[in-house]
Amino acid sequence: MCATENGGHQxxxxxxxxxxxxxxxxGPDGPTPPDRRRLLQGGLVLGAAAALTLAPISFAAAAAPGxxxxxVTGTLPTGAADFVYLPVEVPSGVREIAVSxxxxxxxxxxxxxxxxxxxxxxxxxxxxxxxxxxRGWSGxxxxxxxxxxxxATPGYLPGPVRAGTWHVVLGPYQVAPQGLTxxxxxxxxxxxxxxxxxxxxxxxxxxxxxxxxxxxxxxxHTVYSDGRRLPEEVAAGARAAGLDFIVSTDHNTSASHGIxxxxxxxxxxIVTGExxxxxxxxxxxLGLPPGEWVDWRYRARDDAHPRFARQVxxxxxxxxxxxxxxxxxxxxxxxxxxxxxxxxxxxxxxTYDDESALDAWDAQLxxxxxxxxxxxxxxxxxxxxxxxxxxxxxxNVVLADDLTRDLVLAGLRSGRSWLAESAAVQLDLxxxxxxxxxxxxxxxxxxxxxxxxxRLQVAGVxxxxxxxxxxxxxxxxxxxxxxxxxxxxxxxxASLASYVRAEVRxxxxxxxxxxxxxxxxxxxxGPMAALTNPIVLTAERG
Numbered sequence: 121m122c123a124t125e126n127g128g129h130q131x132x133x134x135x136x137x138x139x140x141x142x143x144x145x146x147g148p149d150g151p152t153p154p155d156r157r158r159l160l161q162g163g164l165v166l167g168a169a170a171a172l173t174l175a176p177i178s179f180a181a182a183a184a185p186g187x188x189x190x191x192v193t194g195t196l197p198t199g200a201a202d203f204v205y206l207p208v209e210v211p212s213g214v215r216e217i218a219v220s221x222x223x224x225x226x227x228x229x230x231x232x233x234x235x236x237x238x239x240x241x242x243x244x245x246x247x248x249x250x251x252x253x254x255r256g257w258s259g260x261x262x263x264x265x266x267x268x269x270x271x272a273t274p275g276y277l278p279g280p281v282r283a284g285t286w287h288v289v290l291g292p293y294q295v296a297p298q299g300l301t302x303x304x305x306x307x308x309x310x311x312x313x314x315x316x317x318x319x320x321x322x323x324x325x326x327x328x329x330x331x332x333x334x335x336x337x338x339x340x341h342t343v344y345s346d347g348r349r350l351p352e353e354v355a356a357g358a359r360a361a362g363l364d365f366i367v368s369t370d371h372n373t374s375a376s377h378g379i380x381x382x383x384x385x386x387x388x389x390i391v392t393g394e395x396x397x398x399x400x401x402x403x404x405x406l407g408l409p410p411g412e413w414v415d416w417r418y419r420a421r422d423d424a425h426p427r428f429a430r431q432v433x434x435x436x437x438x439x440x441x442x443x444x445x446x447x448x449x450x451x452x453x454x455x456x457x458x459x460x461x462x463x464x465x466x467x468x469x470x471t472y473d474d475e476s477a478l479d480a481w482d483a484q485l486x487x488x489x490x491x492x493x494x495x496x497x498x499x500x501x502x503x504x505x506x507x508x509x510x511x512x513x514x515x516n517v518v519l520a521d522d523l524t525r526d527l528v529l530a531g532l533r534s535g536r537s538w539l540a541e542s543a544a545v546q547l548d549l550x551x552x553x554x555x556x557x558x559x560x561x562x563x564x565x566x567x568x569x570x571x572x573x574x575r576l577q578v579a580g581v582x583x584x585x586x587x588x589x590x591x592x593x594x595x596x597x598x599x600x601x602x603x604x605x606x607x608x609x610x611x612x613x614a615s616l617a618s619y620v621r622a623e624v625r626x627x628x629x630x631x632x633x634x635x636x637x638x639x640x641x642x643x644x645x646g647p648m649a650a651l652t653n654p655i656v657l658t659a660e661r662g
Contacts, residue, residue: 170419171247172200176207176285177306185311195301196292202399203417204290205247208306212283216309217241219288220264223302233449235300236260238291240372241267241276244284249424250415250431253287255279257372259397260293261346269313274344275373278317294449319378321410326365327386328523335543336365336528337515338406339395339442339464339501345370348506355383355390357504361512362543365389365528367406371397374413391525395442396428401453402446404464404501407437407529420454429459438529440499443467445476457484457496461533466500466514470541470647478651482621485654486591489618497535497561497653514541514648519561536561538652546579549622551655553614561653568615568659576622579605581649585625590617600624612657619654 177190192206210217221239228234240257247253256276258265265273272278292300328334341347342354347370349357358366368390370376377392384390393406394413400420405428408414414431418424429439438461444453446467457463465477481498488495500514517538518531531537538547538560550557551564553572558564566572578586582604588596595617596610612620625645 170202171205171417172203173205173207173287176209178209179211179308181211181213182310185309187307187309189305189307191303191305193301193303195299196290196295197299198295198297200292200295200300202291202419204292205242206288206290206304206306208286208288210244210281210283210286210308213310214281214283214308215311215313216266216268217281217286218264218266218307218309219304221288221290221302221304222263223300226296226298228296228298232297233294235296236293237300237302238293239265240289240291241265242287242289243279244282244286247287247289249417250428254413254415255286256375257345259291259346259371270315270317272317272375274342275370275375277373277375280313317378319411320381321377322380322384322390322392324389324391324525326384326389326523328364328520331519331521333517334364334520334523334528334531335512335515335517335540336363336367336389337361337502337504337512338367338391338393338440338499338532339369339404339467339503340366340511341370341395341503341505342368342376344376345373345395346505349504351376351379352383354504354511355380355388357511359388361510361515363388363512363515364523365391366511367391367393367404369393369395369404369406371395372416374408374411377408377410389523389525389528391528393437397450398425399450401444401455402442402451403453403455403460404440404442405432405437406440406532407435407525408432409435425455426459436526436529438462438533440464442501443473443477443503445473445480447473460496462497462499462535464501465498466539466648466651467503468509468513474648482589485619489591489656495535495654495656497532497537498539498651499532499537500539500651512542514539515543516540517547519559534561535653538650539648540650541648542580544580545624545650546577547622547624547650547652548575548577549652549655550575551620551657558655560655563656563658564614565658565660566614569613572612572614572617572657574608574610574612574620574655576608576610577606578608578624578650581624581626583627584649585627585645587623587625587645588620589623590620592617614657614659617657619656621654622650622652623648624650 223237238259241255242253243255245253258275342351380390392410396403396416398416405414440462441453442464465481504511519536520527520531554566554570584600586598586608600606626647628646
């Protein structure tokens with residue numbers, strides 16, 4: 121997307137910063153390796169965590185209402201820093217700061233990434249990692265934004281435009297071999313700041329049914345990041361999908377938190393959160409305090425992730441790696457799972473990425489139980505951005521004591537949940553033995569060789585395939601009839617299985633083959649309709 125120029129009256133002639141000054145890494149024959157001394161001489165400073173700071177631009181204070189614009193151009197070489205900061209010296213009396221940007225997209229050879237550059241801004245409180253200066257981020261979704269005391273472009277935080285050094289931040293996500301030539305235009309508008317914005321946060325409780333199974337989608341986007349749905353459209357879609365709760369997870373910003381209040385209600389709990397989009401994977405911060413933001417400007421090598429996981433945990437929220445096997449640039453998960461509370465194994469329509477995530481989760485589950493450690497629950501979410509992506513497909517069905525933020529998060533944290541493609545799918549899984557019974561996410565302790573009867577009830581999956589799996593793999597399979605409902609019974613012992621979980625699959629599309637395996641035969645099942653977290657089976661000692 122190319123930047124758009126604002127029309128109307130401009131202030132003084134924009135000051136052009138030549139590319140050679142904005143980018144001293146450009147030599148007569150193209151990009152040359154960065155040299156710290158030359159960067160400093162050119163007005164650039166290499167910062168921590170792969171950051172680069174450009175020479176600042178400044179504006180004169182204005183005695184009367186009006187506006188003033190400055191424009192900066194430059195070129196970033198391949199291998200540029202993750203974040204490039206443009207300091208803007210903002211004088212007093214500014215009512216609005218507006219920014220637009222553009223960058224070139226030269227042709228690249230097949231298989232070579234082309235240019236892609238994100239944008240955001242920090243105010244006079246600074247750019248410190250995890251600091252207070254964050255004022256907004258739109259990634260690569262917008263080419264311009266504006267911030268004033270009473271309003272801001274979606275993705276950005278309304279509030280005072282105070283005097284001091286602000287920083288426009290560029291995020292060169294991908295840089296072509298020819299480099300990335302950019303232009304940033306900053307406009308300050310002077311005058312009365314106007315009334316302040318008043319956020320309206322959603323309530324932390326809705327009208328529940330006491331202890332019950334509640335349905336919710338914990339990964340959703342709006343126009344406040346890179347979605348195309350308005351928040352009111354997301355709320356309406358959640359209700360249409362039969363959901364009891366949703367979590368707002370726009371990328372790298374808390375800007376939407378303050379508008380959810382009127383869209384929640386007795387029938388829909390809305391929880392505030394964020395999708396933290398780093399260069400080494402994305403994760404969901406679920407249950408953030410309204411208005412709280414989580415920083416994303418780090419890689420796995422920076423060892424900063426545990427700090428921000430602790431931030432979420434202190435607030436009672438959950439840390440959930442999202443789509444860990446997504447093949448797109450910077451999406452694959454590289455931080456490990458030691459700080460996670462759950463993992464998203466199902467993201468949108470079922471794909472091979474989800475198969476990989478499910479297989480990896482199942483292997484981790486078996487290992488954790490074998491070593492006597494806590495296990496990581498599975499989650500499924502739609503990650504819906506726009507039509508035709510379906511809100512609530514899939515979603516989580518969680519057992520909670522009531523429909524509140526804390527109780528829903530507690531149910532997800534404990535793994536008392538199963539995953540469904542839609543509200544049309546119904547499921548119940550129990551294990552009974554030695555006069556005791558356990559459900560999904562619970563533990564059944566019995567004598568090692570005592571019979572354990574597993575019972576699965578399913579509805580809503582016509583001609584589906586039911587699979588029961590343990591740490592040995594699939595040990596039972598049955599087919600459902602055309603009405604999509606049935607009851608499956610199977611017996612095991614705690615000496616044979618450390619857990620049991622269920623999957624319900626759709627028929628193969630058009631009767632086609634499933635995934636092949638090393639045994640040669642195609643696997644006889646299709647896309648996922650539902651899957652459960654495990655019931656853990658433990659043999660009594662002594």
